[in-house]
Amino acid sequence: MRLPRLPVVLAAGVVLLTSMPTARAAAAEPSFVMPSPYVIAIDPGHGGSPTSDPTQLWDPGVVVGTVMEKDITLDLAFRLRALLVKERVKVVLTRTTDEYVEISERWNRVHASAARLFVSLHVNAFNGDPAIDGATVFYPKPDSLSFAQAIDAGLAQTLRGYQVPDDGVAAKPELWVRSDIPTATVEPGYLTNPREAALLSQAAFRDAIAMGVFQGMLAADPQIEQVRQQIVRAEAAAAAQHRAELASGADAAGTATATRWGLILGGIVVLWVVMRIAIRRQMSPSQLPQYRRRSYRRRRAVSRRS
Numbered sequence: 001m002r003l004p005r006l007p008v009v010l011a012a013g014v015v016l017l018t019s020m021p022t023a024r025a026a027a028a029e030p031s032f033v034m035p036s037p038y039v040i041a042i043d044p045g046h047g048g049s050p051t052s053d054p055t056q057l058w059d060p061g062v063v064v065g066t067v068m069e070k071d072i073t074l075d076l077a078f079r080l081r082a083l084l085v086k087e088r089v090k091v092v093l094t095r096t097t098d099e100y101v102e103i104s105e106r107w108n109r110v111h112a113s114a115a116r117l118f119v120s121l122h123v124n125a126f127n128g129d130p131a132i133d134g135a136t137v138f139y140p141k142p143d144s145l146s147f148a149q150a151i152d153a154g155l156a157q158t159l160r161g162y163q164v165p166d167d168g169v170a171a172k173p174e175l176w177v178r179s180d181i182p183t184a185t186v187e188p189g190y191l192t193n194p195r196e197a198a199l200l201s202q203a204a205f206r207d208a209i210a211m212g213v214f215q216g217m218l219a220a221d222p223q224i225e226q227v228r229q230q231i232v233r234a235e236a237a238a239a240a241q242h243r244a245e246l247a248s249g250a251d252a253a254g255t256a257t258a259t260r261w262g263l264i265l266g267g268i269v270v271l272w273v274v275m276r277i278a279i280r281r282q283m284s285p286s287q288l289p290q291y292r293r294r295s296y297r298r299r300r301a302v303s304r305r306s
């Protein structure tokens, strides 16, 4: 009884084939490098409200009626951030809520962000003469002069339609003394000037301020736009590679499945053939005449009917 062992081996082979794992497409190495985003820090000036804790500091900035500088600066920061995020810039705010933050802590947050540009947003005030008006930009050191000029030029362009005078740039060395990146303090209008106070309450005017600062930043450093283009190109390459991987993965899986079923069917056919041979060889000689007799009778019956 040696032959019946072969079908058992073949059956085991079929079982093994059906449990064979599907081939997986090897993950390709990325053929592109995703550039680091350009980082800009924005400081919404002032912040914080009085609490039950008398030791807790708070700083609303300029207050005219119910209007507070700290609320305008935070809103301007959000509008400017939205423009920069669309430009693929990574934006870091020194505060995102109505929070009191010391100047030294604000600078720590800017420094930790590895920002390449920094603007502090404020609105101006001049006690005693409500006629004083206009937009101005302060810079701490001469190495920030060209950045301040670019921001001022951007503001002059977007605020021209609102007849807000361009008061130019001015050095204020006492502001941001630790600055080591291009730094500008933006004062886009006077809350003590009734006409500019009314403008500062309008969303369209706030958008114009944010756009002016944004365009000034783009003009100050062409790297912002270059990094945006690099990121867009890298994202397109990543998306194309992802699509290609999905397609080749589906192909490989389809081929593996077809191969496996081919092997299974082939195995079953071979098994069936071998089993038949084995059964025939095991038949005893006494069975053969029986088969012949039967066919002989059938033939006779057929011949009788005719």
Ligand SMILES: [Zn+2]
Pocket: 045, 046, 061, 062, 069, 121, 122, 123
């Ligand atoms: Zn201020």
